[in-house]
Amino acid sequence: MADKIKLFVNGVEVEVEAGKNLIDAVGAVGIEIPHLCYHPALGADGNCRMCLVGIEDGRPPLVPACKTPAQEGMKVLLDAEHIKKIQHDVMEFELINHPTDCPVCDQAGECKLQDYYMSYDHAKSRMNVPQVVKGKKMDFGAGVVHDQERCVVCGRCVRFCRQITKTGELGIINRTDDARVNIFPGRPLANRYAINVVDLCPVGAMTSKDFRFKQRVWFLKKAPGICHGCSKGCNITIDHNREKYKDDIIYRFRPRLNEQVNGYFMCDEGRLSYKKENEGRLTEARLGTKVRPIDDVLAACSKEMEQAAKIAILLSPNCSLEQMVTVQALAEKIGAALSGYSEGYIKTGDGDDYLIQDDKSANRAGLNLLGIDSSKEGFEKAVQEASLLLNFNNDLTLSYQENELTKLLKDTKIVAVAAAANQCTAMADMAIPVASFSEYAGTLINCDNILQHFAKAITKNEDLADICTIAARLGSPLQNDNERYSVLQKCISALKEFGVDQIPAEGLNLKKSEAANVTA
Amino acid sequence: MSDRSQLISTGKPFQFDKERDAEFERLIKRYPTRESMILPALWLIQEQEGWISQEAMAYAADRIGTFASKVYEAATFYTMYNLHPMGKNHICVCRTLSCWLRGKQEIVDYLKNEIGIQPGQISDDGKFSLEEVECLGHCGSAPVVQVNGEFHENMDVDKLKSLLATLK
Numbered sequence: 080m081a082d083k084i085k086l087f088v089n090g091v092e093v094e095v096e097a098g099k100n101l102i103d104a105v106g107a108v109g110i111e112i113p114h115l116c117y118h119p120a121l122g123a124d125g126n127c128r129m130c131l132v133g134i135e136d137g138r139p140p141l142v143p144a145c146k147t148p149a150q151e152g153m154k155v156l157l158d159a160e161h162i163k164k165i166q167h168d169v170m171e172f173e174l175i176n177h178p179t180d181c182p183v184c185d186q187a188g189e190c191k192l193q194d195y196y197m198s199y200d201h202a203k204s205r206m207n208v209p210q211v212v213k214g215k216k217m218d219f220g221a222g223v224v225h226d227q228e229r230c231v232v233c234g235r236c237v238r239f240c241r242q243i244t245k246t247g248e249l250g251i252i253n254r255t256d257d258a259r260v261n262i263f264p265g266r267p268l269a270n271r272y273a274i275n276v277v278d279l280c281p282v283g284a285m286t287s288k289d290f291r292f293k294q295r296v297w298f299l300k301k302a303p304g305i306c307h308g309c310s311k312g313c314n315i316t317i318d319h320n321r322e323k324y325k326d327d328i329i330y331r332f333r334p335r336l337n338e339q340v341n342g343y344f345m346c347d348e349g350r351l352s353y354k355k356e357n358e359g360r361l362t363e364a365r366l367g368t369k370v371r372p373i374d375d376v377l378a379a380c381s382k383e384m385e386q387a388a389k390i391a392i393l394l395s396p397n398c399s400l401e402q403m404v405t406v407q408a409l410a411e412k413i414g415a416a417l418s419g420y421s422e423g424y425i426k427t428g429d430g431d432d433y434l435i436q437d438d439k440s441a442n443r444a445g446l447n448l449l450g451i452d453s454s455k456e457g458f459e460k461a462v463q464e465a466s467l468l469l470n471f472n473n474d475l476t477l478s479y480q481e482n483e484l485t486k487l488l489k490d491t492k493i494v495a496v497a498a499a500a501n502q503c504t505a506m507a508d509m510a511i512p513v514a515s516f517s518e519y520a521g522t523l524i525n526c527d528n529i530l531q532h533f534a535k536a537i538t539k540n541e542d543l544a545d546i547c548t549i550a551a552r553l554g555s556p557l558q559n560d561n562e563r564y565s566v567l568q569k570c571i572s573a574l575k576e577f578g579v580d581q582i583p584a585e586g587l588n589l590k591k592s593e594a595a596n597v598t599a
Numbered sequence: 600m601s602d603r604s605q606l607i608s609t610g611k612p613f614q615f616d617k618e619r620d621a622e623f624e625r626l627i628k629r630y631p632t633r634e635s636m637i638l639p640a641l642w643l644i645q646e647q648e649g650w651i652s653q654e655a656m657a658y659a660a661d662r663i664g665t666f667a668s669k670v671y672e673a674a675t676f677y678t679m680y681n682l683h684p685m686g687k688n689h690i691c692v693c694r695t696l697s698c699w700l701r702g703k704q705e706i707v708d709y710l711k712n713e714i715g716i717q718p719g720q721i722s723d724d725g726k727f728s729l730e731e732v733e734c735l736g737h738c739g740s741a742p743v744v745q746v747n748g749e750f751h752e753n754m755d756v757d758k759l760k761s762l763l764a765t766l767k
Contacts, residue, residue, distance in 0.1 A: 253602060
């Protein structure tokens with residue numbers, strides 16, 4: 080726990096964390112100091128002047144809060160008339176050349192300029208000269224569209240590209256009221272984190288080509304989740320909405336702060352992976368070539384399982400720990416060979432030293448922790464010996480060429496329990512649709528051995544069962560969440576002190592707590 | 600101020616000539632970081648070509664090893680960098696206080712008539728370009744006219760006449 084210090088804001092004593100600047104320190108206890116250019120991940124820049132506050136200790140009349148460390152006994156003044164005037168004046172400056180096209184702007188509803196205008200300015204424009212004309216809908220590449228007129232030149236996007244991705248595509252061109260953000264001609268945004276500038280932009284200058292004009296943000300429901308795009312497990316906010324007469328649809332993923340995992344950002348690939356939750360899903364249960372109710376297919380599947388001499392079960396490395404233990408218990412009970420073979424999920428050389436990982440599966444660490452074999456030999460041996468393969472959402476087409484796969488599985492009956500419709504489900508004798516990760520709750524272990532729990536975010540009109548339920552109906556002894564969780568607690572000693580809903584929001588670092596257990 | 604963000608592309612790759620290449624390598628040793636070379640490199644380009652093209656900016660960025668956006672920022676921030684071709688003789692008349700008080704307007708008016716262009720323009724034959732610039736730092740000998748980087752102090756219309764004659 081960080082040290083606490085006491086200071087005064089508008090004469091009221093508050094206790095805040097030491098070692099932070101004023102914006103973050105008093106922001107953490109719910110007192111907002113308005114700011115445009117400061118962002119905790121990018122550091123203080125001090126260019127917007129919106130965070131000017133008074134410190135009553137004989138300093139210059141006003142200091143930028145973003146550059147002022149919180150100190151014991153500091154007397155911070157936020158609501159004095161001269162500070163309100165500064166905030167009002169800064170807002171007036173920012174709005175001089177702002178097009179105020181909020182009705183057609185995607186940022187409306189989550190725009191700092193809009194919010195601050197309502198809180199700190201609220202005055203009519205005094206402008207009677209033409210505004211400076213700048214570039215509109217400029218394609219900056221990587222799915223980012225820029226509107227120079229809406230820009231407040233806070234430089235967050237520029238600093239992001241220079242400090243975080245170190246690609247430096249953006250710059251602030253010209254000076255004075257002609258200053259604008261631009262790319263160098265012919266050198267567009269070309270990094271795999273580019274869409275983060277859309278989140279960083281406090282106004283509607285940076286918009287995502289993918290999201291713009293799709294939804295007004297105030298209609299979106301926000302649910303926390305974890306990205307399943309790779310083994311990093313970036314924390315995300317799932318923005319979704321059920322329009323009248325329609326199904327609940329995800330419109331975007333946004334990174335959610337978790338200092339331990341992803342910080343403030345996420346990669347573009349993961350961000351756009353929400354599309355897989357909406358499209359290309361397996362929706363109907365199929366028996367042979369016929370679409371049948373899911374109960375019928377499950378019954379047929381159980382029958383096959385009874386008759387089969389030897390069964391092989393394949394798990395996806397994206398499955399949650401709960402799903403893995405449920406399927407593992409099923410495999411033990413029926414004496415099936417269990418494999419987590421998923422070599423194709425690893426794209427060697429694709430990762431970087433920031434967030435993107437080579438391993439495109441969300442829970443390989445969990446697979447290994449539960450001791451599930453994921454060798455190629457193990458899987459192929461199991462399949463060759465078995466007459467029935469139960470495939471729990473593992474996309475084998477990633478690991479095998481099509482002809483290899485047909486050859487390998489030619490004598491095996493396949494039951495595909497899958498969220499997405501693909502070649503694997505097409506070649507299966509039975510297909511059972513299941514929920515995808517936004518539609519169930521679960522626990523994952525990421526590449527850094529951090530265990531994270533996520534809740535169910537989306538409820539579809541026709542809600543699909545998740546793999547736990549399917550495995551339970553096929554005979555797994557683990558019939559409910561409590562039973563699954565107690566198995567998990569047995570496997571992972573660090574979980575013993577936490578109940579089902581008590582896993583810390585920032586995740587549980589297994590490496591650290593294992594080490595702690597040893598020393599204790 | 601005006602928008603200087605529209606760069607002109609020559610369609611040809613840029614390269615320092617031998618002399619400027621040597622100068623670049625000489626200067627780069629002076630500074631603690633390579634990025635410090637952005638402004639001197641832009642000067643070298645302007646010296647060589649008379650103006651700075653998109654290709655030249657990209658060349659400077661790659662040569663220095665910095666982001667092209669940083670070179671772009673610097674080149675558009677400082678108005679002394681010409682971002683489009685200038686006349687063969689680029690005439691700058693100082694318009695800041697001392698020169699203004701000591702009669703820069705007569706000089707500008709004379710040049711406007713004689714060459715037939717407004718400040719900021721280039722003559723049709725490409726021989727002259729005229730610009731009014733901020734303080735050139737020779738206030739003690741105002742008014743000052745700078746032709747192709749060379750200073751001419753205590754200027755008046757008579758002196759300008761003979762100066763122009765040498766340029767034509």
